[in-house]
Amino acid sequence: MNIKRIGSVAAIAIAGAVVLSSCAANEDAGNGGNSSSPAASSGVDYSSLSGTLTGSGSSAQQTAEATWAAGFQGQASGVTVNYSPDGSGAGRENFISGAADFAGSDAALSEDELGGTFKGCAADSKAIDIPVYISPIAIAYKVDGVSDLTLDAKSIAGIFSGKIKKWNDSEIASLNDGVKLPDADITVVHRSDDSGTTQNFSEYLSENAGDAWGKEPSQTFPFQVGDAAAKTSGVASAMQGASNAITYIDDSGAGDLDKAKLMVGDKATEISAEGAAKVVADSDVASGREDNDLAIQIDRKDTADGAWPLVLVSYAIACQEYKDSAKADLVKAFLGYVVSADAQKAAATEAKSAALSSDLADKAAAAVKTIK
Template sequence: MKLTRKTGLRSLAVGAIAVSSALVLTACGSDNNSGSSSPSGGSSNAAASIKCGSKANLLASGSTAQKNAMDVWVKNYMQACSGSQINYKPTGSGAGVTEFLQGSTAFAGSDSALKPDEVTKSKSVCKNGGQGIDLPMVGGPIAVGYNLPGVDNLVLDAPTLAKIFDSKIAKWDDPAIKKLNPSAKLPSSSIQAFHRSDESGTTDNFTKYLKGAAASDWSYSGGKAWQAKNGQSAPQSSGVAAQVKQTAGAIGYFELSYATASNIPTVKIDTGASAPVAASSDAASKMIADAKVVGTGNDMALKLNYATKADGAYPLTLVTYEIACDKGNKPETLDATKAFLNYVASDDGQKGLSGQGYAPLPTEIATKVRSTISSLS
């Protein structure tokens, strides 16, 4: 089935609007988020609909952004499938992909699609002519949090953010910031810009946005590792959020749940639309609705339009993928991998995301994902 931007992805906006407006992309695990809710969704109805695979000790790792969703999925699956063991380690997208390419996990969670060289490396792990493929599962916004007492409703645009995180704008009362916030009482204090110290899909998506929407002001190639000079760093989204929370004049990027949990104000982004856009699940859904499927074959990597000017579309948005072999999976874990991922992509699996702050997959994409999972060998 061929997916198009108009038919396959636009339905996400409709599906996500039905989700509570309080929904925000959550993350925890090693990235502990005290504001996250405990796993839920382990209802008897969900358990009854799960088709169990063979009993196996299934190891997986990667994205911290999907950890709360994984808590729900793992809890429900293991309750329904007695004897099955699923261990998902929230090591971060970079570490998760590395472990998958080393053959030590059945699948990986990543906030970035596989790069060409990673696809090539996967061919040595995926036997019988197979390779790693990207299966989108969840999406949501990346917030830019700040600590600037007395300043509410801060508005920034892509060029200004690029210059801030590249240390080219160093003071809060810089003319570029003043122009976007004419009524704000901006201090003359220094900007303390924080980025991730570890390899991160959040960093990859943040820098993709800067490169996609402000190419003339962001000269770096991007990736999971931070490339710009200067600035300050902290490990994991929890570390960046903590530094922003406690440091006057700070600014940093992390999943929206961290801002919500710690009461950190977030930047509204001027995209050129009729009004600046705040980070929210609905606004992220409108962004994803403008995406294109660019993967070939069974790969479902998406390309987001970071320069979007669509009203209400929040451009700093990520999609988390499960990465698995299309062919040549390990025989001892293949059946369990297919059964678990089929549940994850099922209607019940996606409905379980609502209380955890994620936007469920649109129907057409979920159908394609389930078909691809069923074909894994």
């Protein structure tokens, strides 16, 4: 990753909180094969820790959070980690209000949010964004008789804005020579909640689709079209019951849905975690934030071979300094584990995400160590 700073940037299909007890965490499968190396490398005696951590936020992170909590609790048996996949916006609100000890968010804190106060943080302390999860966003579909589909930014924008209404529309057909597209209405499924996935989806279209999208990036879906569902799990469930439908969804939640290829430059590119990771590695850290804040300015116009610019970077949001030092110790230990190589590898296996690059992981680990 390029370390220079540039301009500021503004899970599976199940519902409910991920609540993992220390006894469940001892299962080998949940531990993801992690060794004791994360604790050893961080200098933290996990066995001495006790208490409960409450996290809230990104539903895209849900599978990864379950994996991390199990692995961490396998080493810190006195700690219970509860994570509720309420959506990125709700997670940030819960963290700001002090209802959650940390947030998971597919969008970094906004300038307005950073300008406010954080109830769980010490006076005059701000929150920081620490990247923990990199994942491609899939354009997932369920169309009668179609198992091979290619779309570009403009056709995606046309579909999700409601301007393209039929699957055999000429704009889609021109990208899919030889594919028999049905003369059927398109059913659009989108997020109903304040969603970091929507933020990343709209950022990609805003930068690549021009007037075909015509909206500023937002965590709220901007058009009155199609069917709306809350959280990654809700979107996945809605798609299972729909016909001739299409959605945008974190790849971890796409299940057995078909996934469109994306025109990247002049190439029809298949979705991959490696392509998502490449785009993040080619991107820069945003400027104008706290020294240990690692919000990423994603290069949405990356056209390198294999790149997947429709990517989300999801963050753990924590206080730089907590009012409660005991809580700070738990957050610091847990997030130190989350950014470790073992934990990242385990999440990549379970959630189809991309592990942090060694460069970004080192930066994230250094940021975690500053939490107090």
